[in-house]
Amino acid sequence: MTDQTWICSDQGVHYTARAYRDKLAELGVRQSMSRRACCWDNAPIESFWGRLKEQTDPTAHLTPSQVTQTVDDYIHYYNEKRGQARLGWKTPTEYETTLTT
Numbered sequence: 001m002t003d004q005t006w007i008c009s010d011q012g013v014h015y016t017a018r019a020y021r022d023k024l025a026e027l028g029v030r031q032s033m034s035r036r037a038c039c040w041d042n043a044p045i046e047s048f049w050g051r052l053k054e055q056t057d058p059t060a061h062l063t064p065s066q067v068t069q070t071v072d073d074y075i076h077y078y079n080e081k082r083g084q085a086r087l088g089w090k091t092p093t094e095y096e097t098t099l100t101t
Contacts, residue, residue, distance in 0.1 A: 008032045008045045051078070 007024065009015040011033050024031050034041030052074050062070065083089040090098075 005029045006032055008034075008042065010034050010042055011036055048078075 005028065007029055009031070014020060015031075015033060021031065052071070055074060055077075056070055079092045081091060083091055084095075087095040
């Protein structure tokens with residue numbers, strides 16, 4: 001798997017604007033947008049942000065590097081420490097090992 005930066009969004013006018021998309025390309029950021037009129041496409045990332053907000057203090061005044069660290073810490077927690085009911089209380093990392101043969 002390659003290390004790429006992605007941004008996920010809906011198809012709002014600001015995300016589809018040529019200047020915005022050109023800037024993403026300039027920065028080497030790949031864009032992923034939901035299909036038109038299909039809210040389920042964004043459901044995983046919306047769930048992630050919702051859970052992150054539940055677990056952190058969204059009113060804290062953090063520096064950009066602190067925000068990056070907070071998100072990195074949460075992703076580690078979510079994937080490595082937090083068991084999920086739909087995965088039989090395994091973490092996503094533990095569950096992934098059951099899928100490889």
